[in-house]
Amino acid sequence: GENVEQHPSTLSVQEGDSAVIKCTYSDSASNYFPWYKQELGKRPQLIIDIRSNVGEKKDQRIAVTLNKTAKHFSLHITETQPEDSAVYFCAASPWNTGNQFYFGTGTSLTVIP
Amino acid sequence: DVKVTQSSRYLVKRTGEKVFLECVQDMDHENMFWYRQDPGLGLRLIYFSYDVKMKEKGDIPEGYSVSREKKERFSLILESASTNQTSMYLCASSWGQGNRAYEQYFGPGTRLTVT
Numbered sequence: 001g002e003n004v005e006q007h008p009s010t011l012s013v014q015e016g017d018s019a020v021i022k023c024t025y026s027d028s029a030s031n032y033f034p035w036y037k038q039e040l041g042k043r044p045q046l047i048i049d050i051r052s053n054v055g056e057k058k059d060q061r062i063a064v065t066l067n068k069t070a071k072h073f074s075l076h077i078t079e080t081q082p083e084d085s086a087v088y089f090c091a092a093s094p095w096n097t098g099n100q101f102y103f104g105t106g107t108s109l110t111v112i113p
Numbered sequence: 114d115v116k117v118t119q120s121s122r123y124l125v126k127r128t129g130e131k132v133f134l135e136c137v138q139d140m141d142h143e144n145m146f147w148y149r150q151d152p153g154l155g156l157r158l159i160y161f162s163y164d165v166k167m168k169e170k171g172d173i174p175e176g177y178s179v180s181r182e183k184k185e186r187f188s189l190i191l192e193s194a195s196t197n198q199t200s201m202y203l204c205a206s207s208w209g210q211g212n213r214a215y216e217q218y219f220g221p222g223t224r225l226t227v228t
Contacts, residue, residue: 001172009153032214043203043219044156089155093214098163099144099207100171101217105155 002027004092006104013080014112021107023090024072030092033073034101035064037087047088048075080111116140117220119204125213125226130151132191138191142165145187145219147179148169150201162187163209194227 003026013019025033031052036044045083049062050068057064061080066073077084087108091101130161139151146161148171153166158171160179168179180188187206191198201224205217 007157034216043221045219046216049216096215097211097214098161098169098212099214099217100157100158100161101146101214102158103148104155105153 001103002030002092002094002097003067004090004104006067006107008107010108010110012110012112015080015082017080017082019077019109019111020083021075021088021090021103021109022072023074023092024070025092025102026071027092027094027102028071029094029096030102031095032093033066034091034093035075036087036088036089036091038106044089068077077109080109082111082113085109086113100107117200117204117218119220121223122157122221123224123226125228126191126194127228128195129193130194130224130227132194132227134189134191134202134204134225136187136220137185138187138206138218139185140206140208140218141184142187142206142218143184144207144217145181146205146207147177147189148185148203148205149173150203150222154227156203158216159189191225192195194225196227199225 034049038044063076090104147159148156204220
């Protein structure tokens with residue numbers, strides 16, 4: 001089955017700096033890659049996603065890049081703010097698994113004011 | 114606005130008890146999922162369902178069963194709770210159209226403690 005690895009597990013940045021979280025996947029059938037943000041005590045919520053026919057997608061300060069050949073994808077957050085502090089999860093979904101998501105183990109991001 | 118609700122936010126049960134966790138979604142989603150979330154392990158899929166009365170095992174189904182009698186409701190059952198099932202349980206739902214994956218919407222979670 002699919003295996004998703006996520007790094008780093010913790011990340012601290014100064015407010016205004018950029019943050020990058022990287023994930024790798026193993027199954028070439030994966031074609032959908034969502035990123036979720038989970039604030040303390042709250043449910044995970046989708047912040048951005050990308051499909052395998054696209055190499056990059058941006059939404060304001062957040063961007064995701066996908067390298068299908070290398071089987072890795074990354075989340076980029078620019079101009080970080082304290083409210084970006086949360087746990088971020090990447091996931092991969094192989095097309096032949098009935099919409100199953102395989103999640104990474106999460107990155108705890110702390111933005112220091 | 115998609116709404117996924119879970120029957121309890123916090124639950125304390127004793128070892129050996131039968132435990133029911135319920136999840137309801139109001140968006141007519143075909144797919145529903147049960148995950149457990151443990152520190153350092155991310156979200157691990159227990160079971161999922163792509164239609165009423167249909168179920169598929171996820172990565173960690175041992176010790177759990179599920180029931181989906183109605184499209185909007187998906188129940189997770191711990192037949193005989195054990196202390197290693199102490200965890201946060203998250204339900205999710207999504208649209209399902211063939212092999213195209215869509216965003217999963219999560220419920221608020223149930224923190225289960227088994228003593």
